[in-house]
Amino acid sequence: MSASTSNITLESVITCPECGFANQDVMPTDACQFFYECGGCKTLLRPKPGDCCVFCSYGSVACPPMQEQRGCACS
Numbered sequence: 001m002s003a004s005t006s007n008i009t010l011e012s013v014i015t016c017p018e019c020g021f022a023n024q025d026v027m028p029t030d031a032c033q034f035f036y037e038c039g040g041c042k043t044l045l046r047p048k049p050g051d052c053c054v055f056c057s058y059g060s061v062a063c064p065p066m067q068e069q070r071g072c073a074c075s
Helices: 054-058
Strands: 011-015 022-026
Touching: 011 054
Parallel strands: none
Antiparallel strands: 011 022
């Protein structure tokens, strides 16, 4: 069962673009996550240009602000 808040999914699977390691994690609702260390190869992931966070770049689900279509709360 996935964590959710009023139709907002809080769990996302981040897949490392370097080694392919995938890990399910809970996204923060009060801040954007700019850095994420891969549990496989230890690469420090950063958002792709134009994305607000690592979940929007490498996750299976966009971050909560983007899911709510209110844009990133990090700006």
